[in-house]
Structures are given as structure tokens and as C-alpha cells.
Amino acid sequence: MPCRTTDELNELVQEAKKYTDGGKVADYIPALAKANPEELSVAIFHDDGTCVSAGDIHQKLTLQSVSKVLTLALALIDYGEEAVFDKVGYEPTGDPFNSIVKLEFSPSKPLNPMINAGALAVTHMIKGKDADERFERILSFIQELAGNSSIGYSDEVAVSEYETSDLNRALCYFLKQHGVIDEDVEELLEVYTKQCAIEMDCLDLARIGCVFAMDGLEPVTNRRLIPAHVARLCKTFMVTCGMYNASGEFAVRVGIPAKSGVSGGIMGSVPNRFGIGILGPALDEKGNSIGGIKLLESMSAKYKMSMF
Numbered sequence: 001m002p003c004r005t006t007d008e009l010n011e012l013v014q015e016a017k018k019y020t021d022g023g024k025v026a027d028y029i030p031a032l033a034k035a036n037p038e039e040l041s042v043a044i045f046h047d048d049g050t051c052v053s054a055g056d057i058h059q060k061l062t063l064q065s066v067s068k069v070l071t072l073a074l075a076l077i078d079y080g081e082e083a084v085f086d087k088v089g090y091e092p093t094g095d096p097f098n099s100i101v102k103l104e105f106s107p108s109k110p111l112n113p114m115i116n117a118g119a120l121a122v123t124h125m126i127k128g129k130d131a132d133e134r135f136e137r138i139l140s141f142i143q144e145l146a147g148n149s150s151i152g153y154s155d156e157v158a159v160s161e162y163e164t165s166d167l168n169r170a171l172c173y174f175l176k177q178h179g180v181i182d183e184d185v186e187e188l189l190e191v192y193t194k195q196c197a198i199e200m201d202c203l204d205l206a207r208i209g210c211v212f213a214m215d216g217l218e219p220v221t222n223r224r225l226i227p228a229h230v231a232r233l234c235k236t237f238m239v240t241c242g243m244y245n246a247s248g249e250f251a252v253r254v255g256i257p258a259k260s261g262v263s264g265g266i267m268g269s270v271p272n273r274f275g276i277g278i279l280g281p282a283l284d285e286k287g288n289s290i291g292g293i294k295l296l297e298s299m300s301a302k303y304k305m306s307m308f
């Protein structure tokens, strides 16, 4: 079904776009530096399959850290809560997503699954006989959540990150030294960088956000895609750690479960109402889409989205 657009949503996007020149596109993954910093688009997906959008919603984005919440769901489905939280903790760090510092205090358990160290420990748990099979399982799970089997990944972004991943490599060796992971680090980085390079548009992202908003049910059909307790758990992490070390301010200003990535993507879930997908590659100093956050603030006020 094609998305309709409304003047109201277009105006909110135009207003938020003014903030994009205060941000910067991520360039520590060289391929991401090609993104257009002025871009800002949004899709809202309801459980009856209707959607509203503004901006160029067919522009593709790679998931980057948004993928962390999806692999967490898959690992929880594969292994259950006890096994997953044996390897990764529940607590926000208040540090940047790629920080290594707290690992020194809690070496046998990264503090949560939304920081890179925790996400690497989660991807380590994804079942499969080799890197290809593990990545294929992640990809088909995500295709199913989005109801779109044409979703793939950007080899250019995956390779670009893999070749420049020395900090993530260091996190992996730290985790291996402390027994959190026990696999070949290069294999884990191959799966992780491909997972982060899974590519879709804001509409796909909004639809996945809607599955979480509906506690794991597929929009329209109401088929169960994720157990309700897993969807609930993922949304809780989105609230406490989804916007990195800006999650507290985001909870105050917007008040919904959301997960961002350094490509400028944000997936939001407004409980029992709708999913949101945003692409705005210009980032603030914490690595969140600067226009995307402004847009969510004004959407939250206008559509009474805050759950608090």
C-alpha cells in the first residue's frame, strides 16, 4: 500500500531540517561519509497497514546500531533470557556506544546489549554453522519483521567498516580474553559488520518499529513474529539505552522506545499505536540524527506520543 503524506508531517520535517546543518555525517566508517547531511525523511506505520510519510522515504539506510535490538530479539528467541543475560548486563553506561572504559570494571559482562561490546557478545550468540549461515539467519529474521524479502545488505558499507574496525576488534579481543566470547574474532566481525550494513528504507524501519509497538505481532495479520516478553524486553532497552548516552534526555523530551544508528537511522515504537522510521544522516555529538531527534520531539508533542 503506498504511503500518503500530510501537510502537517511535511511541515514538521521542514522545521526539523533546519537543524541538520548543526550536525555531521559519520565518517569513521568511510562509506557512510557519502551520505547527504541535508536529508531528512520519516515514515509512520500503523498496525492496520496504513502509513504516513514525509520526505524521500525510498532513500536507503544501513541499520548500524539499530540492528542491535533486532539481534537481541533473535538471541533471546534462540537461547532465552537466562543464557543471554549471563553474557550481557541490563544497565545503561552513560558512556559513548563504542567506549571500552566500563569493560575494565565488569570484564566478564558488557553492561548492556546496546553498546558495541554488548552487541558483539549478542552477535556471538547467533546460531549457525559458519559466518554465512549466522548472517543469513539475521537477515531472514529482519526480512520477516519488515515483511520484505527484498531487504539485503550493502557490501560496500560492510567492507568499509570491517577494514576500519580496530576499536571493535579491540573490544572483541578484550571479551575473548575474559571468556565472554570464544570464537574467531574475524568471523564475529564479519557477521557483525554485515548485520550493521543491512539496508532498507524508512518505511521498512517503521514497519519493524510497529511490530515492537504491537508487542511482537505482525501488522495487519496479527501473526506472532516475536514472543511478547521478548518484544517487551527489547523496548525496555530501547528506552534505557537506545539513544546511547543521550537516552535520559530523549526519554524526557520524546518518551518512546527508540533505537538509533550512526547512519542517521532511528526506529521508534509508540506502544500499541505505531512504528516510526527516520533517516537523517547528520548526527549530533553523541551520534544520534540531529534532525531526527528534533523531528521526534515535535511529533511527540503534536501526537501525544510520550508514554510517561
Ligand SMILES: NC(=O)CC[C@H](N)C(=O)O
Residues within 6 Å of the ligand: 063, 064, 065, 066, 097, 098, 116, 161, 168, 196, 260, 261, 262, 263, 287
Ligand atoms: N552507533 C552505531 O550505529 C555503531 C554501529 C557501527 N557499526 C559500529 O560498530 O561502530
